[in-house]
Amino acid sequence: MDWMGLKEEHKLLRQDMKRFAETEIAPQVSDMDKTGEPQIASLKKFGEIGGLGILVSEEFEGAGMDLLSLVITVEELAKVSPSFALSVSAHNIVCNIILSNGSTELKKEYLPALATGRVIAGMGVDTMIHPISSGATEEKLIVNGSFSDIFGFVVKNDGKEKFIVIKNDKGLKEEKEMMGMRTSGICSFKPAEGTIKGNGFTIDSPGNYYSLMRILFAAIACGISQSSFEYSRSYSKERYQFERPIASFGMIRIILADMVSRSNASRLLVYQASSSTNIIDKEIATVFATENSLYVTDKGVQVYGGYGYIKDYPLEMFFRDAKVLEVFSGSADYRKVLIGKQLTS
Amino acid sequence: MKLAEFTDKHNAFREEVREFAKKELLSESTQIDRKGEFPWHIINKIKERGWLGVPFPEKYGGLGLDTTSYIILVEEIARVCASTAIMIAAHVSLACQPLYAHGTEEQKEKYLIPLACGEKVGSFGLTEANAGSDAGATETTVKLIGDKWIINGNKRFITNGTIADIIVFTASQDRTKKTHGISAFIVEKGTKGYEAGKEEDKMGLRGSITSELHFEDCELPKENLLGEEYEGFKVFMETLDGGRISIGVLALGIAQGALDYGIKYAQEHDLNGKPLYKFQWVQKIVADAATEIMAARHLIYHAAMLKDKGEKRITEEGAIAKLYASEIATRVCYKLHSILGEDGLTRKYPMERFLRDTKLMEIGEGTSEIQRIVIARQILGK
Numbered sequence: 001m002d003w004m005g006l007k008e009e010h011k012l013l014r015q016d017m018k019r020f021a022e023t024e025i026a027p028q029v030s031d032m033d034k035t036g037e038p039q040i041a042s043l044k045k046f047g048e049i050g051g052l053g054i055l056v057s058e059e060f061e062g063a064g065m066d067l068l069s070l071v072i073t074v075e076e077l078a079k080v081s082p083s084f085a086l087s088v089s090a091h092n093i094v095c096n097i098i099l100s101n102g103s104t105e106l107k108k109e110y111l112p113a114l115a116t117g118r119v120i121a122g123m124g125v126d127t128m129i130h131p132i133s134s135g136a137t138e139e140k141l142i143v144n145g146s147f148s149d150i151f152g153f154v155v156k157n158d159g160k161e162k163f164i165v166i167k168n169d170k171g172l173k174e175e176k177e178m179m180g181m182r183t184s185g186i187c188s189f190k191p192a193e194g195t196i197k198g199n200g201f202t203i204d205s206p207g208n209y210y211s212l213m214r215i216l217f218a219a220i221a222c223g224i225s226q227s228s229f230e231y232s233r234s235y236s237k238e239r240y241q242f243e244r245p246i247a248s249f250g251m252i253r254i255i256l257a258d259m260v261s262r263s264n265a266s267r268l269l270v271y272q273a274s275s276s277t278n279i280i281d282k283e284i285a286t287v288f289a290t291e292n293s294l295y296v297t298d299k300g301v302q303v304y305g306g307y308g309y310i311k312d313y314p315l316e317m318f319f320r321d322a323k324v325l326e327v328f329s330g331s332a333d334y335r336k337v338l339i340g341k342q343l344t345s
Numbered sequence: 346m347k348l349a350e351f352t353d354k355h356n357a358f359r360e361e362v363r364e365f366a367k368k369e370l371l372s373e374s375t376q377i378d379r380k381g382e383f384p385w386h387i388i389n390k391i392k393e394r395g396w397l398g399v400p401f402p403e404k405y406g407g408l409g410l411d412t413t414s415y416i417i418l419v420e421e422i423a424r425v426c427a428s429t430a431i432m433i434a435a436h437v438s439l440a441c442q443p444l445y446a447h448g449t450e451e452q453k454e455k456y457l458i459p460l461a462c463g464e465k466v467g468s469f470g471l472t473e474a475n476a477g478s479d480a481g482a483t484e485t486t487v488k489l490i491g492d493k494w495i496i497n498g499n500k501r502f503i504t505n506g507t508i509a510d511i512i513v514f515t516a517s518q519d520r521t522k523k524t525h526g527i528s529a530f531i532v533e534k535g536t537k538g539y540e541a542g543k544e545e546d547k548m549g550l551r552g553s554i555t556s557e558l559h560f561e562d563c564e565l566p567k568e569n570l571l572g573e574e575y576e577g578f579k580v581f582m583e584t585l586d587g588g589r590i591s592i593g594v595l596a597l598g599i600a601q602g603a604l605d606y607g608i609k610y611a612q613e614h615d616l617n618g619k620p621l622y623k624f625q626w627v628q629k630i631v632a633d634a635a636t637e638i639m640a641a642r643h644l645i646y647h648a649a650m651l652k653d654k655g656e657k658r659i660t661e662e663g664a665i666a667k668l669y670a671s672e673i674a675t676r677v678c679y680k681l682h683s684i685l686g687e688d689g690l691t692r693k694y695p696m697e698r699f700l701r702d703t704k705l706m707e708i709g710e711g712t713s714e715i716q717r718i719v720i721a722r723q724i725l726g727k
Contacts, residue, residue, distance in 0.1 A: 034546075128616065129686035141687060178690050179697040241479035251714040294679055301704060305477050305712055306502045309705055311546040319548065323682065323700065324690050331683040333626040 003271040006068070013069055017076035020049065021084075029081045033317050036182040038147045039084050040120070043091075047117010051088060055096050060111035062095070067212070071219040071274045075267075078223025079230075082321035083183040085223060086328075089216040090123035090143035090184075093209055094152045097163050101207045110150075120144060122168065122185070124153030126213060128331045133161050133210070137191055145172035145187030153189075154206055163206035164191070167199050180320030211282045217329045218270045218286040221293035221322065225263035228293075228300035228318045232259060236303055246303070255299045262292040283339050291332040293322040348646055351413075358414050362421040365394070374426035377552035378698050383508060384552050387429055391422075391463075397436055398461025401445055405453055406462035412587070416594045416649040423598025424605070427702040428552030430598060431709075434591035435504035436460065440467025443513050443529065443584045447572040456511050456531060468505040470514030470558050471581055473498070478715050480515070480581065481524035485560060487516035492567050494530060496538070496560040504709075506556030507541040510534045514558065515577045527577035531569045538563030549701030586660050588710045590648045593667035596674035596706035597641050603674075603699040604634050607681035610694065627684055634677040641670040661723035668716035671706035678703050 002011075024042050032039055046052060054070040056062020063069070070092060078085035095114050098106055113119040122144030126133075130141055136155040145151055145168070152165040172187035233256055236247035246252045266289035273285035297319040301308030308315040326332055351359075369390055377384045391397060399415040401407025408414075415437060423430035444457040444467075459465040476482040485498025496516055500506075512532050519526035532539050542557030572580045608631060611622040621627050644666035651659045678700040682689040689696040707713045 127687045128683075129614075129688065176687075176690075177692050179701065180690070240475070241477060241482065243479075243482075246478075249714075251717060255714075298675060298679075298704075302707060302712060302714065305708055306472065309545075309548050309708055311548070316548045319704070320701070323679070323697075327683070327687055327690055331686060333630060333680070333683050334624075337624075337626050 003268055005271060005275055006072075009065075010068060010072055013065070014072050014076055016049075017051070017073050018079075020046065020051070021077050021080035025077070025081045025084050029084075030311065030314075030317070032081075032183045033083070034311065038144075038183050038185045039081070039087070040147055042084065043087060043120055044117050046088065047115075047120075050115070052091050052117045052120075053095055053111070053115020054092055056099055056111050056115040060099070060107055060115055062099075062111065062115040067215070067274045068271065071215060071270060074216050074219040075223040075226070075270075078220040079227035081183070082220050082224050082318065082325065083181045085220045086181050086184045086217075086325075087144050089213070089220065090125070091121045091148075093123045093213055093216070094121035094150075094165070096212055097152065097203060097206045097209050098165075101163070101203050101205060103203075106201060106203070119150060120148045121165075122148035122151030122172075123213075124151070124189075125186075125328045126210065126330055127327055128334050131330075139188050139190045141176070142172060142187050142189050144185050145189060146175050146185030147171055148185070150200065151189075153191075154209065155191075160204070161206055163203040163209070165200045165202070166191075178324055180317070180322070180324040208279070211279050214286040214329060215270065215274050215282045217325055218266070218273070218282075218289040221286075221289040221325055221329075222263070222267045222270050224318050224322050224325070225259070225266055225289070225293045225296040228297045228315060229256070229259040229263050231314050232256060232300045232303040235307075252303060255303055259296045259299050262296055266292050280339065280342055283335065283342070286329050287332050287335045287339065290322075290326040290329045294326055297322045348643070350646070350650060354410075355413060355417060358410070359417045359421060362396075362418050365390075366421050366425040370422070370425045370429065374428075375692055375695060375698070377426060377428050378549075378702075379551075379692060381551040383432070383554055384426075384429055387426075388432060391429070391433065393463075395463070397433065397463035398441065399437065401441060401457065401461045405445065406458040406460070407441075412590070412652045413646065413649045416590060416645065419591055420594045420598040420601070420645075423595045424602040426552070427595060427599050427699075428550050430595050431550055431553045431705075432466075432505060434588075434595060435469060436467045438588045438591040439469030439504070439584060440509070440511065440513055442587055443469070443571060443580050444531070446583060447529070447580050449568075451568065452531065452571065460511055465510035466505055466508050468503055468509030468512045469581075469584070470500040470503050470506075470512050472500060472502045474501045477502075478712060481527070481578065483515055483517045483527055484520070485514070485516040486520070487518050487528060487530065489518075489567075494565040494567065494569065496530070496532075496563040496565065498560050499542070500558035502545065502555055503541075503558050505554055506558055507544060507554050509541070512539075512558065513571060515581060516560075518575060522575070524578040525575055528574050529571040529577035529580040530565055531571055532560075532563065532565060536563060536565065548704060549698065550705055551701075585710055586663050587652055589663040589667040589716070590645060590652065590659075592706050592710045593641070593645050593648070593663070593670040596667075596671040596703055597638065597645050599699050599703040599706070600634070600638050600641065600670075600674040600677045603678045603681045603696060603703075604631070604638060606694060606696055606699075607631060607634065607684050610685050610688070621684060630680045630684060634681060637673040637677060641666070641673050644669055658723075661720055664711075664716045664719040664723075667706075667710070668713055668720065671703070672713060674703040674706060675700070 053062030269285040398407035
């Protein structure tokens with residue numbers, strides 16, 4: 001299934017990203033998930049092929065592509081490693097805030113290095129308890145925090161948002177022991193007063209970073225769902241029980257049909273939302289895609305049976321990663337209340 | 346919650362287990378998961394109380410209580426630490442139970458007594474790499490040569506595998522006969538040709554052991570046959586009729602544990618200056634969870650009480666209870682997780698462990714899909 005709105009350039013990009021994910025990342029995914037070791041070398045390589053500055057204009061050594069291109073990139077990476085896709089998303093969000101709202105000097109100083117991966121960025125993520133845009137001294141959750149060269153987060157003072165970027169030479173230490181997304185170097189960080197003096201920069205009114213983050217998380221969810229479905233489909237054809245492939249049983253066929261319906265519906269919503277200027281479209285797509293990725297991974301584990309519960313097979317990781325993503329998108333039920341509110345106000 | 350059918354004895358036993366779990370297990374459960382090591386120090390304390398043989402007569406080393414009491418034990422332990430609970434469940438309902446139901450007097454003397462009184466650990470070897478849902482596809486073979494059984498083959502996903510002293514397992518005497526070619530046997534750790542193998546690296550239940558078993562020209566004396574020849578399928582089908590209630594109650598205990606934490610968290614934390622529990626979306630999650638858990642509890646204990654009465658419809662009702670409890674437990678954990686936001690993702694709170702642990706309950710001792718087949722067969726006929 002592919003969306004009608006995809007252009008030739010999107011399809012070519014998808015092929016490139018798929019190739020990178022399968023050759024560069026796939027061989028080490030399982031080991032890195034176990035150790036939680038960040039995929040820094042792969043990130044650097046990804047920067048070299050232009051994946052870390054998808055939205056950054058060519059003037060600043062970026063790829064100068066559209067949001068849909070970034071969505072497709074992240075989706076393809078997530079099919080192999082959701083955690084790597086999360087790292088790439090965080091980095092690209094920082095790039096985009098600087099690109100859209102930074103001064104010319106900042107753009108010149110940072111964007112070429114970021115877009116090519118010479119500098120890796122981390123980003124504060126949004127959760128219900130620690131919303132990304134919180135007070136200046138409140139705890140933040142930073143993706144890529146343990147290894148990035150710089151990281152950014154948004155704070156709110158007197159109703160005004162400010163984007164703060166800090167140099168991170170030594171890496172953050174307060175690493176979170178997460179159930180999933182284990183190679184994304186997720187750390188907690190509590191800014192002290194005056195943290196940034198001489199150690200970074202700020203951008204006033206960071207703009208609509210929020211909605212970009214959402215749709216990228218949704219794209220990761222789509223990658224997880226699609227990959228979980230594809231793995232389950234192949235497995236169901238290879239796994240014989242009762243002298244038949246389990247794919248020949250009605251009970252398994254229903255599961256596969258449910259998985260692919262939800263996965264396809266999520267992708268269509270996300271592609272469409274990423275081409276829409278309407279913020280609520282992105283919200284709806286995000287909640288739908290992240291919540292359904294829980295369903296799809298859960299059912300994928302069922303298809304695999306005992307093999308879905310162990311780390312030698314891919315579904316176990318997707319199951320854990322999906323849950324982290326749903327929370328990073330703000331907890332589905334909480335978001336639904338906000339959607340309902342926006343729809344009726 | 347106290348069901349009307351519980352006796353005072355049941356209620357007192359539950360209180361006793363709950364007290365133990367709170368005092369001895371609550372502070373350990375996170376570490377048990379994190380280290381991924383079998384919690385011998387806890388099991389030793391459980392053993393001292395006789396809880397590794399709850400439903401068996403005292404003359405066989407048990408406590409002489411009923412199945413319902415045993416199910417209460419598993420629920421209260423699972424509520425705090427599912428790794429510990431599944432060890433007990435595999436030991437009691439998969440190893441002791443078939444020995445009790447199908448063993449000869451000599452076998453009960455030799456194997457059930459040390460198991461039920463907790464001196465030894467038991468395990469049940471049915472699943473193989475290519476025989477999961479389809480247990481009739483058992484590839485492990487047995488041949489009677491002279492007066493010895495010779496066993497060859499491998500088992501996989503065996504709870505308590507490497508730590509078990511006494512293992513009840515199945516092997517095929519005649520693979521062309523499929524389910525009707527299977528017999529059940531007893532092997533002891535240390536028997537030549539028998540060895541437990543690699544342990545699985547699992548999503549959850551990381552303090553419990555799941556491993557392979559290997560048999561290579563393993564010789565067993567004739568008297569190690571459990572039940573009749575070619576009736577191994579019957580032995581384990583009956584075993585699983587009861588085993589399903591154990592897995593169901595594990596799910597129930599985990600879901601209740603998750604609800605306990607969800608409630609506490611919602612009462613103690615604010616969101617944007619308002620207590621979490623005052624949000625309707627939180628109330629919905631908690632109310633739905635409490636409703637589903639209550640329904641599961643009724644199904645589970647009804648099945649347990651049917652087993653105590655020796656009623657046949659336990660095949661159907663046990664499967665219904667397991668299917669329902671395990672599916673709602675996953676859903677409940679997912680939802681309660683949301684209340685905690687990212688606190689639910691880290692090991693600061695046990696919520697993420699509950700989710701990882703409970704997922705197995707939809708797989709172990711028959712996946713949800715197999716439960717549906719079992720239920721449908723009972724209702725629609727074969």
